[in-house]
Amino acid sequence: MDRRPKIAIIDSNTLAMMGLKQILQNVMPIMDVHNFRTLEDIPTNDVDTYVHYFVATNVVLQNRSFFLDRRRKTIVLTLSNDPNSQLKDFHCLCLNVPEEQLIRNLLMLEQHGHPHGEHFPDMPKALKAKILSDREIEVLALIAQGLINKEIADHLNISMTTVITHRKNIIEKLGLKTVSALTIYAVTHGYVDINKI
CATH class of the missing domain: 3.40.50.2300 (Response regulator)
Incomplete structure (x- = not known):
């Protein structure tokens, strides 16, 4: 049931x-x-x-x-x-x-x-599991905050190609394609504060 x-x-x-x-x-x-x-x-x-x-x-x-x-x-x-x-x-x-x-x-x-x-049941283990690397989480948090690839690259001091690769890996690992879906994932998993989006 x-x-x-x-x-x-x-x-x-x-x-x-x-x-x-x-x-x-x-x-x-x-x-x-x-x-x-x-x-x-x-x-x-x-x-x-x-x-x-x-x-x-x-x-x-x-x-x-x-x-x-x-x-x-x-x-x-x-x-x-x-x-x-x-x-x-x-x-x-x-x-x-x-x-x-x-x-x-x-x-x-x-x-x-x-x-x-509070007052929520625990999320299933599969949804709580850490799927992304620390760097991918940083990139995801910046995507959720509305930054574009160039701004993310500048902020993290990495190349645009690296940002695009991280973004592609995040989308593949999570199965989420839109910025809205990625933002929801980032907020609900505590990777970004709602007040920063």
Whole structure:
């Protein structure tokens, strides 16, 4: 039986749900993420087994008392960054931002709600294992901070060719191709501080 903690995304926008599910699985690989179009789609006996609910604003408004009782678990999905247009009793996450900002906001929510992995189960050994060399970790941290190859080479006092080789090795070892995915990996493994990205 799968004992991984579960997250529910409740939103009638299928495309938004699918994208958020992919990002959440990258940010929190130990989580089992489920999509639902409405609150009623969640089986009744399952409703309190979720550690977090990522919920569209209209779903929260239609089921306000349910989510107020679970406000610490609830993150409201909004399209506006304006605090005046967000629900005041809940943590809110604006989806209408560039991918890098959305990932940063998710990582900050995760670190705020679960500092030092508090209330999180241990990551599987395979995810905790040190896969990268010390130099590759340095390069990864600088990639996560937004530096380009030339800046990384200058910062580490190595050639551009060496940076490109390290970058290629990092991508091959981790199986992650995008800067966003590499940033998530770097932050969740403690290789870079969220405030530096």
